Amino acid sequence: MENPSASSNFIKNIVMEDLKSGKVDYILTRFPPEPNGYLHIGHAKSICLNFELADEFNGKTNLRFDDTNPVKEDTEYVEAIKEDVAWLGFEWDGLFFASNYFEEMYNRAVLLIKKGLAFVDDQSADEIRNTRGTLTQPGQNSPHRDRTVEENLDLFERMRKGEFKDGEKVLRAKIDMSSPNINLRDPVIYRIAHVTHHNTGDKWCIYPMYAFAHPLEDAIEGVTHSICTLEFEDQRPFYDWVVSECEMEHQPKQYEFARLNITNTVMSKRFLKQLVDENIVDGWDDPRMPTISGLRRKGYTPESIRNFVRETGVAKSYSVADERMLEYFIREDLKLKAPRTMAVLRPLKVVITNYPEDQVEMLDAEINPENPDMGVRQIPFSREIYIEQDDFMENPPNKYFRLFPGNEVRLKNAYFIKCNDFIKDAEGNVVEIHCTYDPETKSGSGFTGRKVKGTIHWVDAKHALPAEFHLFEPLILDEEKGDSDNFMEHINPNSLEIVHGFVEPNMKEAQPQDKFQLFRHGYFNIDPKLTKGDKLVYNRIVSLKSSFEL
Ligand code: ATP
Ligand code: MG
Numbered sequence: 001m002e003n004p005s006a007s008s009n010f011i012k013n014i015v016m017e018d019l020k021s022g023k024v025d026y027i028l029t030r031f032p033p034e035p036n037g038y039l040h041i042g043h044a045k046s047i048c049l050n051f052e053l054a055d056e057f058n059g060k061t062n063l064r065f066d067d068t069n070p071v072k073e074d075t076e077y078v079e080a081i082k083e084d085v086a087w088l089g090f091e092w093d094g095l096f097f098a099s100n101y102f103e104e105m106y107n108r109a110v111l112l113i114k115k116g117l118a119f120v121d122d123q124s125a126d127e128i129r130n131t132r133g134t135l136t137q138p139g140q141n142s143p144h145r146d147r148t149v150e151e152n153l154d155l156f157e158r159m160r161k162g163e164f165k166d167g168e169k170v171l172r173a174k175i176d177m178s179s180p181n182i183n184l185r186d187p188v189i190y191r192i193a194h195v196t197h198h199n200t201g202d203k204w205c206i207y208p209m210y211a212f213a214h215p216l217e218d219a220i221e222g223v224t225h226s227i228c229t230l231e232f233e234d235q236r237p238f239y240d241w242v243v244s245e246c247e248m249e250h251q252p253k254q255y256e257f258a259r260l261n262i263t264n265t266v267m268s269k270r271f272l273k274q275l276v277d278e279n280i281v282d283g284w285d286d287p288r289m290p291t292i293s294g295l296r297r298k299g300y301t302p303e304s305i306r307n308f309v310r311e312t313g314v315a316k317s318y319s320v321a322d323e324r325m326l327e328y329f330i331r332e333d334l335k336l337k338a339p340r341t342m343a344v345l346r347p348l349k350v351v352i353t354n355y356p357e358d359q360v361e362m363l364d365a366e367i368n369p370e371n372p373d374m375g376v377r378q379i380p381f382s383r384e385i386y387i388e389q390d391d392f393m394e395n396p397p398n399k400y401f402r403l404f405p406g407n408e409v410r411l412k413n414a415y416f417i418k419c420n421d422f423i424k425d426a427e428g429n430v431v432e433i434h435c436t437y438d439p440e441t442k443s444g445s446g447f448t449g450r451k452v453k454g455t456i457h458w459v460d461a462k463h464a465l466p467a468e469f470h471l472f473e474p475l476i477l478d479e480e481k482g483d484s485d486n487f488m489e490h491i492n493p494n495s496l497e498i499v500h501g502f503v504e505p506n507m508k509e510a511q512p513q514d515k516f517q518l519f520r521h522g523y524f525n526i527d528p529k530l531t532k533g534d535k536l537v538y539n540r541i542v543s544l545k546s547s548f549e550l
Helices: 010-021 041-056 075-087 098-114 125-130 149-161 210-221 230-245 269-277 292-298 302-311 323-334 505-509
Strands: 028-031 060-065 095-097 118-121 170-173 188-192 206-208 225-229 253-257 347-352 361-366 376-381 384-388 408-411 416-424 430-438 465-472 496-503 515-518 522-526 537-542
Touching: 010 041, 010 225, 010 253, 028 041, 028 210, 028 225, 041 060, 041 225, 041 292, 041 302, 060 075, 060 098, 060 210, 075 292, 095 098, 098 118, 098 149, 098 170, 098 188, 098 206, 098 210, 118 149, 149 188, 170 230, 188 210, 206 210, 210 225, 210 230, 225 230, 230 253, 292 537, 302 323, 323 522, 323 537, 376 505, 465 505, 515 537
Parallel strands: 028 060, 060 095, 225 253, 347 430, 465 537
Antiparallel strands: 118 170, 170 188, 188 206, 347 384, 361 376, 408 416, 416 430, 465 496, 515 522, 522 537
């Protein structure tokens, strides 16, 4: 089994020190997705980090929906997120919604007003932005900054009652317009939005801003270590200001790590949503998507994803992981688990002219040579079989060891066959090969009479089941363009290739999400959405070989 605690990271060291020094006497982390899209593999990194960290120190982890922006949020996303976290193998302790804390957040904002630390501003969003200053220049105080406490309390209450239109007023923290940290220049903490919320309906028409809400959520739940990605580093002083000035009983601490990026991969919900909305892909769970549901549908296992994100480490500086590293981990995981089978993706018929017309024999084949305990399967063999089109060449180059006129090859698990003739259609395409087989050469018979250089796979023409194969290439062509705004210009037009071929008849029993190693083609997953009735659809998870080594 995997051992999550084997490797160390700087956040783990902080946790250990905090426990040792008595700064905390329990560990509570949280995974706080905003339900505005499906989870992607970057989120998986945060999920593993939070759950495994708590687990290691007998702590707990909450799943909390950070649903403070009603415009983009939806219950469909809430359900999908729960499914994905559970599928990854984690059990949350509390299941919470930030929106359930709206009343408490409102009361804390009122407390800030009473302390003279928040004020209602009538300026527009543009005016507020334009008076914020820059990195080198201080901002300007709002003309409404010196409103009395009474006036602010009255206006804030009337904001809540719905007396003002969207954008007409905001509540701002009153900190310091000349702070070198722009996040402390009187940040907006409440805004008006007359929008129905997926959880609270029409109860509220003012909503807390993320930077104000998040520390309160952590504090309310008693989170000890609030782990987020590096872009929130500059928010930390405001995080601390909020928990302290709102006089929260529990004072959580924020720690930042570098987000996961992967080559050739779009990894931002906004971009992923665009791919879905513009029908570039077949939904959030399209196997080309780096979403958890897409990776699951492609055939990735929870173990392979967990091992991958663990291997990428927990760092303080930006880096991009090689997508081939993810592929490495699924190969490793499936090597001993996935049954081997033969499938022909681009079929070419072969007639074995000296094989009796009505005869069918059953041949034994190992289910997984690397894991003999998996046993043996039986495959039918008769006079007509299919091989891959590119396993035959009329005029082969040097060192081509597969079928060509006059050459003999081994049929995997069966006999040697020799090509004697072939038939072409009117366009000159080879449509049928004629071979003879040698009964002496049966696989497993111990035949040593002569050797052949090529081994090819095949399926029996009469018994094989038709199947569709989906072969993938990266969705984004340029390695580095995955997360730039113009990623749409780098979409790979050939990211999905669909071919029609045949599989062994025992695939009749295969269930959606079953995984196989198709001899010479790679690891495949039975697509759970498109496989219906007699229709079998295989998604290629990964090919067999890679230049990538860990
Ligand atoms: P995106 O930028 O993709 O929309 P997000 O940060 O807005 O993601 P949230 O739902 O707010 O998405 O994220 C939930 C948690 O997952 C946050 O703690 C966030 O820091 C973390 N997270 C998001 N993306 C990554 C990533 N690429 N690597 C590691 N953690 C991530
Ligand atoms: Mg976000």
